[in-house]
Structure formats: structure tokens, C-alpha cells
Amino acid sequence: MKRILLAAIAALMLPLCASASAPATIRISTDETELVLQTAADGRLYQTYFGDCLKNEAEAASIAPDGSEVYMGSGFEDYFEPALGIVHNDGNRCTVLRYVSHEKKSVEGGTETVIRLRDEVYPVEVTLHYVAFSKENVIKTWSEISHHEKKAVTLFRMASAMLYFFQPKYFLTEFSGDWAEEGKMSTQQLQFGKKILDTKLGSRAAMHVSPFFELGLNAPAQETQGDVLLGTIGWTGNFRFTFEVDNVGSLRVVPAINPFASDYSLEPGQVFTTPEFIFTLSHKGSGLASRNMHDWARRYQVKDGMGSRMTLLNNWENTYFDFNEEILARCMKEAKDLGVDLFLLDDGWFGNKYPRNDDHAGLGDWEAMKSKLPNGVAGLVAKAKETGVKFGIWIEPEMVNPKSELFEKHPDWAIRLPNRQTYYYRNQLVLDMSNPKVQDYVFGILDRLMTENKGLAFFKWDCNSPITNIYSPYLKEKQGNLYINHVRGVYNVFKRVKAKYPDLPIMMCSGGGARCDYEALKYFTEFWASDDTDPVERLYIQWGFSQIFPAKVLCAHVTNWNHTATVKFRTDVASMCKLGFDIGLKEMTPDDLAYCKEAVANYKRLEPVILNGDQYRLVSPYDCNHMAVVYAAKDKVKATLFCYDIHPRFNETVLPVKLQGLDADKMYRVKEINLMPGKKSSLLQDGKVYSGDYLMKVGMDAFTTRDMNSRVIELTAE
Ligand code: GLA
Numbered sequence: 001m002k003r004i005l006l007a008a009i010a011a012l013m014l015p016l017c018a019s020a021s022a023p024a025t026i027r028i029s030t031d032e033t034e035l036v037l038q039t040a041a042d043g044r045l046y047q048t049y050f051g052d053c054l055k056n057e058a059e060a061a062s063i064a065p066d067g068s069e070v071y072m073g074s075g076f077e078d079y080f081e082p083a084l085g086i087v088h089n090d091g092n093r094c095t096v097l098r099y100v101s102h103e104k105k106s107v108e109g110g111t112e113t114v115i116r117l118r119d120e121v122y123p124v125e126v127t128l129h130y131v132a133f134s135k136e137n138v139i140k141t142w143s144e145i146s147h148h149e150k151k152a153v154t155l156f157r158m159a160s161a162m163l164y165f166f167q168p169k170y171f172l173t174e175f176s177g178d179w180a181e182e183g184k185m186s187t188q189q190l191q192f193g194k195k196i197l198d199t200k201l202g203s204r205a206a207m208h209v210s211p212f213f214e215l216g217l218n219a220p221a222q223e224t225q226g227d228v229l230l231g232t233i234g235w236t237g238n239f240r241f242t243f244e245v246d247n248v249g250s251l252r253v254v255p256a257i258n259p260f261a262s263d264y265s266l267e268p269g270q271v272f273t274t275p276e277f278i279f280t281l282s283h284k285g286s287g288l289a290s291r292n293m294h295d296w297a298r299r300y301q302v303k304d305g306m307g308s309r310m311t312l313l314n315n316w317e318n319t320y321f322d323f324n325e326e327i328l329a330r331c332m333k334e335a336k337d338l339g340v341d342l343f344l345l346d347d348g349w350f351g352n353k354y355p356r357n358d359d360h361a362g363l364g365d366w367e368a369m370k371s372k373l374p375n376g377v378a379g380l381v382a383k384a385k386e387t388g389v390k391f392g393i394w395i396e397p398e399m400v401n402p403k404s405e406l407f408e409k410h411p412d413w414a415i416r417l418p419n420r421q422t423y424y425y426r427n428q429l430v431l432d433m434s435n436p437k438v439q440d441y442v443f444g445i446l447d448r449l450m451t452e453n454k455g456l457a458f459f460k461w462d463c464n465s466p467i468t469n470i471y472s473p474y475l476k477e478k479q480g481n482l483y484i485n486h487v488r489g490v491y492n493v494f495k496r497v498k499a500k501y502p503d504l505p506i507m508m509c510s511g512g513g514a515r516c517d518y519e520a521l522k523y524f525t526e527f528w529a530s531d532d533t534d535p536v537e538r539l540y541i542q543w544g545f546s547q548i549f550p551a552k553v554l555c556a557h558v559t560n561w562n563h564t565a566t567v568k569f570r571t572d573v574a575s576m577c578k579l580g581f582d583i584g585l586k587e588m589t590p591d592d593l594a595y596c597k598e599a600v601a602n603y604k605r606l607e608p609v610i611l612n613g614d615q616y617r618l619v620s621p622y623d624c625n626h627m628a629v630v631y632a633a634k635d636k637v638k639a640t641l642f643c644y645d646i647h648p649r650f651n652e653t654v655l656p657v658k659l660q661g662l663d664a665d666k667m668y669r670v671k672e673i674n675l676m677p678g679k680k681s682s683l684l685q686d687g688k689v690y691s692g693d694y695l696m697k698v699g700m701d702a703f704t705t706r707d708m709n710s711r712v713i714e715l716t717a718e
Pocket of ligand 1: 316346347394462464509510511512528531
């Protein structure tokens with residue numbers, strides 16, 4: 001497209017350009033990857049290279065810009081998707097940015113490059129930030145937009161960043177599905193034009209498509225080979241990824257807040273900070289890309305990313321809303337018997353004038369329901385202490401049922417239209433988090449529970465409704481700011497919670513796995529990946545989410561979904577992530593219960609390997625009737641292999657499972673664990689010692705074909 005045009009435009013612009021005589025080369029590098037940016041004679045900044053680190057400085061600076069402008073404005077010579085769109089005070093919609101300066105500074109884990117750009121006609125500035133994490137090979141980037149025009153300008157495009165690729169072919173893997181079908185993977189080749197992945201759910205990132213993608217360069221993303229870009233945006237609201245292939249076959253990737261219904265009014269002097277776009281480029285397939293992302297997330301992004309996690313028993317699928325103190329005391333006792341750390345009380349514990357006995361009433365009234373819980377939350381915390389387990393509680397503080405005292409007092413705190421009939425999603429409305437008073441109120445819910453109930457050890461923070469009836473009584477004529485300011489209001493509350501309770505573990509939940517982004521994870525220790533706990537479906541869901549998130553943040557609970565799967569199969573599936581139970585133990589046979597206790601004990605012993613080790617996805621459920629994943633400890637002394645036979649097939653040929661991530665020179669003892677009481681392992685290799693070399697090249701006969709089956713195998717270097 002612009003390749004020919006650029007020279008002519010550059011010549012035209014030359015006299016206006018302050019930096020024309022001294023071109024700047026900016027190298028943004030991790031230990032593996034490098035992004036080279038270069039000013040051209042027109043004073044604008046272009047991406048000239050993105051790939052393996054270049055060895056020679058002079059050569060890196062010698063690559064001629066080809067029109068791939070780093071933060072493309074709009075309304076000038078480019079015909080494709082811009083990064084930035086502004087309506088200036090005079091109604092003009094054109095913005096063209098020129099390079100001003102850049103600087104580098106050391107930050108935890110790497111180097112931050114800060115680049116200043118400015119429009120030469122309008123007083124508009126953009127600052128680009130790139131943090132390159134050297135060892136993890138991850139780059140995180142975001143932008144700041146500001147201006148000094150007389151009045152507010154309107155932003156109609158506000159990308160976090162832009163990346164360009166020039167390859168023969170591009171293959172996009174998306175993670176799209178629905179409620180209870182989160183993280184479903186599918187791949188398509190990108191052709192000329194745009195492929196857009198976006199959401200308009202307001203209060204969450206996802207439901208129909210998750211905020212991350214894989215881009216296979218020249219070939220579809222594969223597990224252990226090929227060039228793959230893994231990217232994600234940290235925004236708990238409407239996002240949009242635009243992938244656009246232009247007329248010369250170049251691809252631009254534009255991660256951004258979705259501009260839908262968000263013509264943002266930006267006041268003079270105010271800084272608009274975009275969400276972070278986080279990416280890693282792997283030359284060895286998506287497996288390595290995921291491990292890079294997992295390492296980075298644990299070290300630098302997730303709340304208490306390096307800490308351990310609590311196993312738990314939840315009562316949601318066991319009791320739903322139907323419980324009292326006696327039933328909960330029994331659940332706590334069951335948690336203790338299982339050997340988990342915590343009992344988690346779910347929805348239905350609050351509301352008095354409008355008791356929360358189903359999902360039609362009570363949201364907003366966070367007082368313990370006297371009829372169910374005469375001794376309040378404090379009584380439950382005390383009971384848990386007496387039983388010997390920790391106590392956690394469910395809240396959904398950003399929401400309100402119209403049947404609530406809160407709504408009676410503050411109808412103007414809910415997002416809803418003043419002039420149309422209200423549409424209710426799950427019988428509730430979203431509180432207007434752009435309103436600082438609402439932020440105070442929402443923070444106060446958790447804060448009061450913590451203050452009044454010493455010993456409260458865990459929260460599940462839910463968000464079940466997308467924003468519907470989009471209108472904020474607070475923002476009045478600035479409705480274009482609502483989707484964005486709402487999310488910022490949510491972050492203000494998350495920040496206050498983290499500042500006051502830095503060590504409090506909190507599970508993020510959103511009607512299943514709809515809140516699954518790395519900005520929210522700065523404030524949460526884990527998230528609920530899906531309401532679908534059918535273990536077969538979970539194999540796919542966890543495979544999908546594992547592309548981007550470490551096992552440590554993915555909550556997986558053993559439930560009664562899919563009775564055809566044994567308790568062992570269900571528990572082995574949940575043991576691949578952050579293990580919990582959401583089931584009544586009285587429904588279990590004594591053998592199942594004995595098995596579960598042992599599985600919990602094994603999980604606790606192996607937690608450092610599963611939650612902090614390197615994950616290698618070995619056999620994909622998308623490719624066959626089986627699935628296998630191994631976690632190897634960083635020092636390669638221990639590993640845990642999980643194998644699943646999903647659908648028994650007559651006479652199916654199954655291949656040995658070849659491990660990865662072991663030390664070829666170490667000798668490993670193989671031991672099948674998580675066996676049902678009285679059962680002996682039928683694994684040929686059980687109890688024997690093999691070299692890592694053998695296990696990775698020859699492998700183990702870990703799959704079976706007769707029944708739906710699962711195996712957990714511990715490997716210990718001797
Ligand atoms: C959502 C969550 C569930 C449960 C219910 C309670 O659907 O995903 O796990 O907490 O809310 O209403």
C-alpha cells in the first residue's frame with residue numbers, strides 16, 4: 001500500500017520535520033526477540049523489524065521504513081485501521097504523529113522504553129510505553145494520549161499499540177464460545193480485509209470470545225514448532241482486536257478498547273491511558289509461548305503470583321440457595337475430612353427485607369440473612385475455626401437486584417435507561433462504577449466484611465451481568481465515556497482492596513470465566529474458568545485457557561456434572577489446575593471419599609510442581625480421543641504427568657506418551673498415583689526407573705482404550 005507513496009510524502013514533509021537530520025533507531029529487546037522502530041525522513045516513527053534479536057547495531061538501524069507506522073493516526077494517507085482517531089476542537093478528524101524523543105529505564109524484570117510523539121498541527125501528544133521482560137521474552141505495551149486544545153476532544157480510536165507482520169500467510173487462532181463453553185479454540189487463515197474479535201459486554205472482558213489470540217506466522221500455530229505470536233489485552237470490559245491484511249499482504253494487529261458506543265470525551269490536560277497489550281513471539285510453537293507467558297504472569301502480573309494457593313470446598317452446586325447454619329457446619333466438617341484448606345460459602349447468605357433465596361432478590365443488601373444465619377458471618381467464621389478449616393465468602397458487589405433495599409435507596413446508582421423499559425440480565429442491574437460514590441460503596445462491602453469478621457480468609461468476587469440498558473445517570477451528557485469510565489471505576493475499587501488487603505486471596509468470577517484478563521489478575525489470585533465443570537468439557541476449556549494462563553490462576557472444581565465420569569476422572573481433571581470441590585461428600589462411596597482424600601494430599605505435595613513448574617501440553621484433545629499434559633519442576637527433579645482417555649474406541653491404536661521438559665541425563669522413578677483404594681497400577685513402567693532421555697524419546701504407554709480413564713503419574717529423579 002504505502003510503500004510507493006511514502007517516498008513522495010516524505011519528500012513533501014521534509015522541511016517541517018525537526019528530526020529529519022538525525023534519524024532515531026529504537027530497539028526494544030528481550031533475550032530472544034526484538035522490535036526495531038525507526039524514524040523516517042518525514043519525522044514519523046515506523047516499525048522496521050520484529051523477530052529474533054539482531055546481532056549488529058548498525059544493521060538494525062539500516063532497515064528502511066516501509067510505511068508500517070508505529071502508532072498510526074487517521075485521516076491522512078493511510079487507508080487501513082488506525083491506532084488513534086481524534087475529533088479536534090475545530091471538527092477536523094486528522095491526526096499525524098511525529099517522533100519527539102525517547103528514553104529507556106530499568107524496571108523489574110527488564111527495560112522500559114518510553115517514546116514521545118506529537119502532532120505538529122494540534123497540541124496532541126502520545127506517549128508509547130514498551131516494557132521488555134528479558135528472560136520471559138514478553139513485551140508489555142500501552143499508550144497515553146493527551147492534548148491541550150481549548151476544550152475536550154473526542155477520541156474515536158484509542159489502540160494500546162500496533163504490530164505489523166509481513167509473511168506469506170497468517171493463521172489466527174481465536175478462543176470463542178459461550179457461557180459454559182469458554183476458551184474453545186478454532187483457527188482460520190486471514191485473507192485480505194479485517195477479522196475483528198470484540199466484545200460489548202461492558203462489565204467483563206468475555207463470554208463469546210476471550211481477550212487473547214494466537215497468530216501462526218506462515219502456518220497455523222503448532223505446539224512445538226513454528227512462529228507464533230501469543231497476545232492478550234488487559235481490559236475487563238469491551239475490547240477489540242483488529243487483524244487487517246492490506247493490499248500488499250502485510251498484516252497489522254491492533255489491540256484496543258472497543259470504540260463501540262465510546263466516543264470518549266477527553267478534557268485538556270487529562271491523560272487517557274490505554275489498557276496493556278501483552279505479547280510474546282515464539283519460534284518453537286505455542287507451547288513455549290505459553291510457558292513464557294506463565295512465567296511472566298506469575299513473576300510480574302498476578303496478585304501473589306509466586307505464592308501458594310488454597311484447596312477448597314464450595315457449597316454452590318451442593319446446596320445452591322438452600323442452606324442454614326447446620327448444613328454449612330456439615331459442609332465445613334466435610335471440608336476438614338477431605339483435607340482441603342478452606343470452606344467457601346457461595347451465593348444466598350444475605351438480604352433480610354428481600355432475602356436472597358433465589359437470583360431474583362437481595363443483591364446489594366450485604367447483611368447476613370437472619371433466618372438462615374442467626375449468628376451472622378462471624379458465627380460461620382468461628383465455626384470454621386473450630387472445625388479446623390479457613391472460611392471464605394461469595395460477593396457480587398458491583399450488582400443490584402431491583403428487589404433490594406439498595407435499589408430503593410439509590411435507584412440512580414444503577415446503569416439503566418431513563419426512558420425505556422428496563423431489560424434485566426439474571427434479574428439484576430450493573431451499578432454505575434463511573435460514579436465515585438458507588439465506588440466507595442462497593443469497596444465498603446468487602447472492607448466491612450473484613451473488618452467485622454476477623455479471620456475471613458478468602459473471597460469469591462462475582463460479576464454475573466453484562467452491562468445492559470446503557471445509560472449513566474451520573475455521567476449525564478458524557479455517555480460516550482460510560483463503558484470506559486465504568487471499567488476504570490472497577491479498577492479503582494480493585495486497587496483500594498489490594499492496597500488495604502495485599503495478602504487476601506480473591507477468586508474472580510463472572511458467570512463462569514467471563515473475567516479472564518491480565519489487568520484484573522493484578523488484583524486477584526485466581527479466576528473461575530467456567531461454570532461448566534463436566535470433566536470432559538473441562539479438558540478442552542483448561543487446554544484453551546492454558547495457552548495464556550498458568551495453572552495456578554485457573555480454578556477447577558470437582559462437581560457432579562457428568563455422572564458417567566468417575567469421581568477419580570473428575571478429580572484428576574481438576575488436579576491439573578487450582579483444585580477445589582463443589583460437591584456433597586455424602587453422595588460419594590467410601591472408596592471415592594478415600595480416593596479424594598489421597599488425591600488432595602497428593603495435590604498438596606505436588607502443588608509446587610503443578611502450579612509453579614513448566615507446563616508441556618503433550619497430546620491435544622482437539623486431535624484425538626486422549627489428552628496429556630506434564631508439569632516439570634524448574635529444577636527438573638520432579639514432574640507430574642496427567643493422561644486422560646476420553647472416548648473409548650474399539651481397536652483404537654494408541655501411541656506412547658512422549659514426555660517433555662525432563663532432564664535427559666537424570667534417572668526418574670515412575671509411579672502412578674491417585675489410584676482407587678485397592679487398585680494396582682496397570683502401567684507397564686510403574687515403579688521402574690528410566691532416563692529422561694528415554695521418557696522423552698520413547699515414552700510411556702499411559703493411555704488405555706477400554707473405558708473413560710485417567711492417570712496421574714509422578715516422576716522423581718533419583
Ligand atoms: C455464578 C458463578 C457460580 C455461582 C453463581 C452464584 O453463576 O459462576 O459459580 O457463584 O454465580 O449465583
